[in-house]
Amino acid sequence: MGISAGAHRLWAHRSYKAKWQLRLFLMICNCIGMQDSVIVWVRDHRCHHKWVETDADPYNIKRGFFFAHVGWLLMKKRAMVKEYGSKIDISDLTSDPILAFQHR
Numbered sequence: 001m002g003i004s005a006g007a008h009r010l011w012a013h014r015s016y017k018a019k020w021q022l023r024l025f026l027m028i029c030n031c032i033g034m035q036d037s038v039i040v041w042v043r044d045h046r047c048h049h050k051w052v053e054t055d056a057d058p059y060n061i062k063r064g065f066f067f068a069h070v071g072w073l074l075m076k077k078r079a080m081v082k083e084y085g086s087k088i089d090i091s092d093l094t095s096d097p098i099l100a101f102q103h104r
Ligand SMILES: [Zn+2]
Pocket: 008, 012, 013, 045, 049
């Protein structure tokens, strides 16, 4: 719920809108998912879609099936991922007080 319905569908792709009660619930579910804060997850996911299968893709499948699905969570990000990640607009996320609280 926290990753699929929250970080991915709601915050990364803006597939639907949610009132603060649902956003709070999904943020708590996202914490249980232990894949970093929504802000970090969505920034990485937007990088993934923008630069898929390049060295700027945080889950680059060319680094292997395991890395693309689990390994990216266990390793430090490459310099190019950090550099390109800083170019992603996440102002919609940082302006959400629920996400800012979770990130802090
Ligand atoms: Zn996606």
